[in-house]
Amino acid sequence: MIRAVVMEMAMSETFSRPADLDAAVLAEVRSLRDALNWACNTLHCEMEHLRKLSSFEIDQLQLRYRMAMAAPPERCGPDMIAQPARGPMVAVSPMGLMPEGEAGWKVEHVGYRGRDCARAADAFDVMERQARRAARKGGEQQAPLFSALQVSTGRRYAMLVERHASSGMRCSSVEAQGGGSGQGGSFIDTVIHEGDLIRAMHRAIGDGSSLAIRRIRPSQRGTRAGIRDRALVDAVCLGGMTVSAVLSAHGWSVYGDNVTSARRALCAALDRMTMAYAPPRGSKGIDA
Incomplete structure (x- = not known):
């Protein structure tokens, strides 16, 4: 609708006469028409590209997006793999008190090989x-x-x-079942x-x-x-x-x-x- 109105204004003989519209305004209208044509053509090409995608390709795009969202932070090291069911992760720096000298203490990063841990966002x-x-x-x-x-x-x-x-x-698993320890009430408590x-x-x-x-x-x-x-x-x-x-x-x-x-x-x-x-x-x- 807007595209048709702009093109009609830019190409109409009524609006192209100097008495009704000066050259600067006419050039601005034509520039707007060209920009609108470019945007419509680009959108049309993208829509055609999406229509040509098969269901398999769409599934692959969705899979890559989910894997990218589930990728762990780089600070956690290469051993942590992406798990889509886990969702996005946030890096957390594990800190601890380490002895310094004979009676002093200092706060240090205590992660394995200097790496951070992660938790679900x-x-x-x-x-x-x-x-x-x-x-x-x-x-x-x-x-x-x-x-x-x-x-x-x-x-x-x-x-x-x-x-x-x-x-x-x-503890429904067999491995977690133990003998009677006399503390059966601690769980329900x-x-x-x-x-x-x-x-x-x-x-x-x-x-x-x-x-x-x-x-x-x-x-x-x-x-x-x-x-x-x-x-x-x-x-x-x-x-x-x-x-x-x-x-x-x-x-x-x-x-x-x-x-x-x-x-x-x-x-x-x-x-x-x-x-x-x-x-x-x-x-x-x-x-x-």
């Missing part, structure tokens, strides 16, 4: 990477979206929920303790909608109602969704104010979860 990594990319485009310095304690609480919550959900059967911690975190999250989100006017926040704090935390920590993805999934318009309000609500929920998770003074905690 989660929604917090994705959001931080997106924020850094946006800051680089604007030439600004990006501050962390979440504190280290908030990220640790979110990942610990995901670990607890996943481990507790898979604790229905203990751990399961009960983890369940209590998860319920305490759920109570800290609460069942209401975030107050920060409800301050957004209905004309700006989209077509749906507010998002529950529990749904926001579970979608990010357990579902691996970014805050923008959660807003889109609930029918909200994704723009700066909505994303900022939802992220603040998530930070507040993580802070409350941290207080609920923190063991009382003098106790050994869950990992003891």
Whole structure:
């Protein structure tokens, strides 16, 4: 439609007369027509190329994309292979205290042959990477979206929920079965303790909608109602969704104010979860 209008304007005798259109404007219209023709021809060639691809070639392209996304960081060394089911990985530098002199200690990299280890990337990594990319485009310095304690609480919550959900059967393999040790209750005690911690975190999250989100006017926040704090935390920590993805999934318009309000609500929920998770003074905690 636009292409036809521009070409009609550029080629029409009415617009080509000096009385109606000067030479500079006419040259600009013709330049726009040429650029539009080039873009349409390029798009047409790309579409024809995609149509000629067989299903096998499309599968190969998808496979190469998944393998590229699953490639481990180079700092982890060549021994770690790509695993598409594992998803993207993030390099982590293992640090430890090493003796220095007779009574001193120093922090050193303790990875095998100087290599880093890796862990699976989660929604917090994705959001931080997106924020850094946006800051680089604007030439600004990006501050962390979440504190280290908030990220640790979110990942610990995901670990607890996943481990507790898979604790229905203990060591079903023959190799893991042992004799009677007189400590048969330790397993079920751990399961009960983890369940209590998860319920305490759920109570800290609460069942209401975030107050920060409800301050957004209905004309700006989209077509749906507010998002529950529990749904926001579970979608990010357990579902691996970014805050923008959660807003889109609930029918909200994704723009700066909505994303900022939802992220603040998530930070507040993580802070409350941290207080609920923190063991009382003098106790050994869950990992003891």
